[in-house]
Structure formats: structure tokens, C-alpha cells
Amino acid sequence: MANRTENVxxxxxxxxxxxxxxxxxxxxxxxxxLFSIGRRYHAGLGLPQDYAKAAQCYTRAAEHGHRVxxxxxxxxxxxxxxxxxxxxxxxxxxxxxxxxxYPDAQHDIGFIFLHGVGVAKDxxxxxxWFxxxxxxRHALSQFQVGLLFARGEGVSxxxxxxxEWVFKAAKNGYAEAQYQLGFMYEKGLGIPAxxxxxxxxxxxxxxxxxxxxxxxxxxxxxxxxGGCIEDYVRAMKWFxxxxxxxxLEALVQVGDCFFKGLGINQDYPWGKTCYHLxxxxxxAVxxxxxxxxxxxxxxxxxxxASALLYYRQAAHQGHLIAQYKVGYLLLNGVGSLxxxxxxxxWFxxxxKQGIVEAQYEVGKMYEHCLGVPTLNSxxxxxxxxxxxxxxxxxxxxxxxxxxxxxxxxxxxYVVAMWWFxxxxDQGHVxxxxxxxxxxxxxxxxxxxxxTLAIDNNSNTKTVMDDIPENRDEACxxxxxxxxxxxxxxxxxxxxxxxxxxxxxxxxxxxxxxxIVKEAERFPRVAxxxxxxxxxxxxxxxxxxxxxxxxxxxATELGIxxxxxxxxxxxxxxxxxSSKVTVLRxxxxxxxxxxxxxxxxxxxxxxxxxxxxxxxQYASGREVDQDHVNVLSxxxxxxxxxxxxxxxxxxxxxxxxxxxxx
Numbered sequence: 001m002a003n004r005t006e007n008v009x010x011x012x013x014x015x016x017x018x019x020x021x022x023x024x025x026x027x028x029x030x031x032x033x034l035f036s037i038g039r040r041y042h043a044g045l046g047l048p049q050d051y052a053k054a055a056q057c058y059t060r061a062a063e064h065g066h067r068v069x070x071x072x073x074x075x076x077x078x079x080x081x082x083x084x085x086x087x088x089x090x091x092x093x094x095x096x097x098x099x100x101x102y103p104d105a106q107h108d109i110g111f112i113f114l115h116g117v118g119v120a121k122d123x124x125x126x127x128x129w130f131x132x133x134x135x136x137r138h139a140l141s142q143f144q145v146g147l148l149f150a151r152g153e154g155v156s157x158x159x160x161x162x163x164e165w166v167f168k169a170a171k172n173g174y175a176e177a178q179y180q181l182g183f184m185y186e187k188g189l190g191i192p193a194x195x196x197x198x199x200x201x202x203x204x205x206x207x208x209x210x211x212x213x214x215x216x217x218x219x220x221x222x223x224x225x226g227g228c229i230e231d232y233v234r235a236m237k238w239f240x241x242x243x244x245x246x247x248l249e250a251l252v253q254v255g256d257c258f259f260k261g262l263g264i265n266q267d268y269p270w271g272k273t274c275y276h277l278x279x280x281x282x283x284a285v286x287x288x289x290x291x292x293x294x295x296x297x298x299x300x301x302x303x304x305a306s307a308l309l310y311y312r313q314a315a316h317q318g319h320l321i322a323q324y325k326v327g328y329l330l331l332n333g334v335g336s337l338x339x340x341x342x343x344x345x346w347f348x349x350x351x352k353q354g355i356v357e358a359q360y361e362v363g364k365m366y367e368h369c370l371g372v373p374t375l376n377s378x379x380x381x382x383x384x385x386x387x388x389x390x391x392x393x394x395x396x397x398x399x400x401x402x403x404x405x406x407x408x409x410x411x412x413y414v415v416a417m418w419w420f421x422x423x424x425d426q427g428h429v430x431x432x433x434x435x436x437x438x439x440x441x442x443x444x445x446x447x448x449x450x451t452l453a454i455d456n457n458s459n460t461k462t463v464m465d466d467i468p469e470n471r472d473e474a475c476x477x478x479x480x481x482x483x484x485x486x487x488x489x490x491x492x493x494x495x496x497x498x499x500x501x502x503x504x505x506x507x508x509x510x511x512x513x514x515i516v517k518e519a520e521r522f523p524r525v526a527x528x529x530x531x532x533x534x535x536x537x538x539x540x541x542x543x544x545x546x547x548x549x550x551x552x553x554a555t556e557l558g559i560x561x562x563x564x565x566x567x568x569x570x571x572x573x574x575x576x577s578s579k580v581t582v583l584r585x586x587x588x589x590x591x592x593x594x595x596x597x598x599x600x601x602x603x604x605x606x607x608x609x610x611x612x613x614x615x616q617y618a619s620g621r622e623v624d625q626d627h628v629n630v631l632s633x634x635x636x637x638x639x640x641x642x643x644x645x646x647x648x649x650x651x652x653x654x655x656x657x658x659x660x661x
Contacts, residue, residue: 026057035061035069042072051082062093071097071105078108087118098129106133107141114144123154134165139172146177150189163190170202178206179214186217196221207238215242216250223253223262236263243274251278252286259298268299279310287314288322295325304335315346323350324358331361331370340371351382359386360394367397367406376407387419395423396431 022040025033038057040047055076061069074093077086091112097105110129113122127148133141146165149158163184169177182202188194200221206214219238222231236257242250255274258267272293278286291310294303308329314322327346330339344365350358363382366375380401386394401407402416423431541554 031061031064031066031069035066035072038069038072051076055082062096065100067097067100067102067105070094070100071102071108074105074108087112091118098132101132101136103133103136103138103141106130106136107138107144110141110144123148125154127154134168137168137172139169139174139177142166142172143169143174143177143180146180159190161190170205175206175209175211175214178202178209179211179217182206182214182217207241210245212242212245212247212250215239215245216247216253219250219253223257226262229263232257232263234263248278248281248283248286252283252289255286255289268293270299272299279313282317284314284317284319284322287311287317288319288325291322291325304329306335308335315349320350320353320355320358323347324355324361327358327361331365340365342371344371351385356386356389356391356394359383359389360391360397363394363397367401376401378407380407387422390426392423392426392428392431395419395426396428396434399423399431399434 022033022036026037034057037047038054038061039045041050041054041057043049055073058069058073058076062073070093074090074097076082077090077093079085083089091109094105094109094112098109106129110126110133111117112119113129114126115121127145130141130144130148134145142165146162146169148154149162149165151157155161163181166177166181166184170181179202182199182205184190185195185202186199200218203214203217203221207218215238219235219242221235222238223235225231226235236254239250239253239257243254251274255271255278257263258271258274260266272290275286275289275293279290287310291307291314293299294307294310296302308326311322311325311329315326323346327343327350329335330346331343332338344362347358347361347365351362359382363379363386365371365379366382367379368374372378380398383394383398383401387398396419399416399419402412402419405411417435420431420435424435541548541550541557
């Protein structure tokens with residue numbers, strides 16, 4: 001509501017003298033003087049503030065047709081000052097003043113209809129009254145008309161018309177209109193093209209009138225341009241001015257500048273303080289940033305419980321990444337007890353609004369029965385949502401589901417490979433490894449020129465067009481420096497590094513045999529404690545392939561791998577314990593054979609039966625004789641497909657009926 005006030009620079013004595021002269025004039029029937037006395041009582045200018053006496057003066061002047069007095073009577077009733085609040089009487093007095101073409105009254109009636117204060121909302125009536133005042137160059141009304149045209153409220157939406165009215169209000173000195181005009185120039189609203197130069201001009205005009213949002217936009221202009229240090233310094237100046245006026249966006253931006261060291265020295269504690277001030281006033285982004293500070297220990301001691309508290313505050317205000325973060329912390333029991341059900345609720349909130357990380361997590365929750373029943377079809381649905389946005393982790397998971405036949409009608413290695421390729425193209429090392437192993441393994445077990453089996457289904461053909469068809473060619477391509485296995489190996493995937501080493505060892509893998517390269521790669525992985533590589537490196541030392549022959553090193557590496565549970569290594573350790581002079585220990589050999597045999601290793605089953613334990617049992621050396629145990633081990637090895645044992649035991653048409661010759 002508008003409120004006219006007298007701008008005077010008089011001393012108290014001078015004000016009192018003026019008031020005395022006006023009192024004399026008012027007693028002689030001068031309505032302007034009487035109205036002026038009412039204003040003095042109202043504002044306490046030269047006379048003691050007294051709303052009741054102000055109302056008396058306004059009433060007498062209004063009854064004599066004084067339009068401003070009538071307007072002020074409307075304000076007193078509207079605000080309940082000097083009278084009990086009464087919207088009906090307020091409207092009566094305002095209408096009297098408005099019909100006398102008083103623009104402030106016309107504007108305020110428009111305001112009442114616009115917001116439905118004491119009357120039903122009516123945008124058309126609001127527009128009519130605003131237009132009446134606007135045509136009298138009433139700047140605030142001109143601005144309101146512009147807003148109505150911009151929003152299409154009470155009139156048809158028309159940005160060009162909106163621009164014209166906002167421009168008029170700005171030219172008439174209204175600071176908010178000057179700011180909004182700058183915004184329209186910046187965004188190109190209601191004009192043929194954006195004009196950042198004019199936008200900055202109008203922002204500067206509004207900023208000169210202490211408009212905080214205009215100061216913030218000036219800061220953004222220099223910050224976004226960021227061509228030099230001076231730009232960031234100027235940006236920081238405007239952000240600070242706006243922040244000191246309570247502009248929360250500017251306060252958050254000051255925090256960003258402190259964190260990034262832009263326009264000011266980097267200072268995490270000050271940055272966190274700025275975020276905290278804005279967060280405590282309900283700013284969602286600031287709450288999220290405070291949570292990040294606590295989570296990462298930036299500018300404050302790391303505290304996951306506090307991080308979760310602020311993530312929750314931001315999440316409840318609809319901050320999508322904060323919703324995902326709350327879910328993630330609850331799922332992992334960080335900063336709180338683990339709560340899969342609550343985690344799923346927060347993941348779903350964010351996922352349904354398009355947060356790709358949350359969509360991926362929802363898929364994992366369904367796949368792994370976390371907070372919800374296992375439902376692979378739903379897992380596939382959410383993985384697909386994330387994968388369609390290019391999320392490599394989801395693409396990899398889809399490939400796995402197709403390999404396993406989970407969440408789909410049947411296993412489809414072709415479609416799985418397609419998804420692995422998409423993930424691998426984005427650097428997903430797991431996908432790169434799976435592709436390399438798939439081509440490598442397939443090339444070992446397929447005939448020359450064998451190709452990937454692609455369904456006749458036209459849809460499958462469409463999505464599979466970019467998969468290499470010839471496995472041998474694909475294998476050769478994949479072992480070059482830019483191959484999938486090599487990419488994964490160079491990124492530290494130990495399985496990939498191991499397989500690259502093995503491929504150099506064998507000449508039938510699409511690469512020339514190169515024992516030296518194998519010997520170079522295996523030690524790098526063995527140092528990481530990878531048991532398969534320790535065993536293979538021991539093999540190289542035993543035979544002196546690519547490295548100096550060293551039986552002691554070979555034995556040490558083999559036993560390390562055996563202790564990690566590798567059946568091959570356990571069997572070899574059994575052999576070493578029984579054969580190598582310095583290690584000869586038949587009972588230790590039996591122990592290693594047993595470890596390997598318990599993992600279903602057929603050679604160890606055979607060794608237990610025929611080469612080691614069988615002979616020990618038969619001779620009674622160190623153990624009791626037990627020929628039944630010998631046959632049992634032989635039968636197990638034969639069932640597991642060990643050809644030498646099958647020859648010893650014999651196999652009829654029914655493989656279950658095994659008998660010795």
C-alpha cells in the first residue's frame with residue numbers, strides 16, 4: 001500500500017512554528033491546513049503523535065471532499081490505526097478518493113483486488129484499477145501492469161507489452177522496475193534479443209538505489225565473465241554489498257568465493273560461516289553446502305552426523321542431490337544407524353525427479369534386496385533410466401543382468417556385450433575388463449572365423465550393429481594399446497593385468513608370444529597381493545621364462561598364493577612339499593592336496609588318491625591303511641573329469657557307476 005510522507009529538513013522549533021500557523025488556518029476552515037495537521041499528528045512531525053487526533057482531522061477534511069484525506073482515512077481503516085480495522089470502510093474511503101482520480105488510491109484498490117484482501121481475488125478488476133493509475137504516470141502501478149502482462153493475469157500474456165510498462169516505470173524512477181528491466185534485457189524478454197550491456201546499465205541504476213538483487217546480478221555478471229582477477233574482485237565487492245543487505249543468494253556466493261579463492265584469498269572457515277548464516281535462514285543450497293563441509297571436513301571438523309542433519313534440511317526443501325545424499329548416508333550407516341527402508345524412500349524421491357545417481361541406487365536396492373524385496377525387473381527398469389542418460393555404472397549393471405538372465409526373459413550375451421561396450425567407452429574399467437575377458441575367452445574356445453551370435457530379431461540387430469562380429473579380429477584388436485583389457489589393466493584392475501600377462505604367454509591369443517612382457521607385467525600386480533599373479537609369477541621363476549630361474553622365489557610365491565586359497569597353487573604346494581628335498585614333508589603335502597581337493601580341484605583329488613595319500617594309505621607310511629579312501633578319491637577325481645583317473649577307474653555308459661578294472 002502506498003503511503004505519502006513529508007520530506008522536511010526543519011528543526012523542531014521550525015516544525016512547531018509551521019504547525020502553529022497551520023492550526024490557525026485550519027480553525028479558519030482551510031481543509032488543506034486541516035489535512036496537514038492530521039498528517040503531523042499521524043507522523044509526530046511538530047506535534048505529538050496521536051492517531052486519534054489524526055483521524056479527527058482527516059475525517060473533517062475528508063467530509064469536505066479532500067481526496068488525499070479520504071485516501072488516508074482508507075489507510076487508517078485498512079491498517080487499524082486510530083480506528084478498529086475495517087476492510088469495508090477502508091474500501092469505501094479509497095473508492096471516494098479513487099473516483100477523484102487520486103492515483104495512490106487507484107493503485108491500492110488494484111492491490112486489494114490482486115491479493116484478495118477483504119474481497120475476492122479479481123485479476124481483471126485489479127488490472128483496471130492499476131491501468132487507471134498507470135495512465136497518470138504512477139510508477140508502481142505501471143510496474144504492476146507490466147507484471148500482469150508478463151504473467152497473463154487479468155489480461156492475455158504479452159511480454160512485449162510487459163516490457164513497455166516496466167520500461168515506463170523504470171524511467172519514472174521505480175527501483176524495482178529498474179532491476180526487472182535489467183533482467184528483461186539480460187534474458188531477452190519482450191525484446192528481439194538479449195542485451196547484456198543495457199542490462200548492466202539498468203542493474204547499475206537500481207544498485208545505486210541500494211537494490212540488493214541488482215547488486216547481486218552485477219556480481220554475477222563479473223563472476224560469470226571471470227576473464228581476469230579484477231573481474232572476480234569486482235564480483236566479490238557486489239556480492240558482499242548485497243549480502244550485507246540480507247540477500248541470501250549473494251551470501252551463498254560469497255561463501256563460494258571464499259571456498260574457491262576467487263576475488264579473495266581462499267578461506268574454508270569463512271566460506272563455511274557464510275554458508276551457515278544462509279542455511280540458518282532456510283536457504284536450501286546453503287544447507288547442502290554446510291552438509292558438504294561437515295562431510296568433507298572443510299572449514300570445520302569432519303562430522304557425518306551433522307552432515308546428515310543439514311543434508312536432511314536441504315532435502316526436505318526439495319534439494320534433489322541432498323535427497324540422494326541422505327539416502328546414501330542412511331544406506332551405508334554413515335552419521336546414523338543403517339536404515340535401508342528410509343534410504344530407499346529418499347533415493348526414490350530423487351530418482352523420480354531425474355537424479356541419475358539415485359536412479360542407479362534404486363536399481364541396486366531392488367537387485368540386492370535392500371529395503372525392498374528382490375525384484376530384478378524393477379532393478380532393470382531403474383538401471384535403464386540411468387543408462388539412457390549415459391550413466392556408465394548403470395550400463396555395466398544392465399550388461400551383468402543380461403549375462404545372468406535376471407530381470408529379462410532370457411540370457412542374452414550379445415545385448416550384454418552392447419551395454420558393456422557403452423560403459424567401457426566412458427572409461428568404466430569393470431566393463432573394459434569384461435569385454436576383454438569375453439573376447440579373449442571366446443577366441444580360445446571357438447573355431448576360426450566364428451562370429452558373435454546375433455538374433456534374427458530386428459530390434460536386436462538394430463542395437464547390436466556396432467558390436468564386432470569376428471571374435472578373432474576383435475581379440476587381436478582388444479590386446480593392442482587401446483584395447484579394453486589394456487585400458488582396464490592400465491587403470492589398475494588386477495584381473496585385467498593378470499589376463500594381459502597370460503595372453504602374452506600364449507601364442508594362440510591373438511598376440512605374439514612374449515614372455516618378457518609377461519614377466520614385466522606380473523610383478524607389478526603381484527606387489528598388490530594378487531594371488532593369481534603370485535602363482536603365475538612363481539611359474540615363470542620355476543621355469544626361468546623371462547626371468548632368471550629361481551626355485552626358492554618360485555616356491556615362496558606359490559605358497560603365498562596357496563595361503564590365499566588358489567587351488568592350483570595349493571596343488572603345486574602339495575607337489576613341492578612331497579618332491580622338493582628341502583621341503584619334503586608328506587603330511588604337509590597331503591594337507592595342501594586336501595585344501596585344493598575341497599575346492600573341487602580334480603588333479604588334487606587324483607593326487608590324493610593315487611600319487612600321495614593312496615600310496616601312503618597302501619603302504620601304511622605315517623597313516624593307517626585305507627584302500628576305500630583311495631578308491632573314494634579316485635572316483636571324485638573321475639567325476640570331475642580328470643582323464644587319467646577315469647582311465648584308472650573305468651566309466652560305463654552310466655557315469656554314476658564307476659568301478660576299478
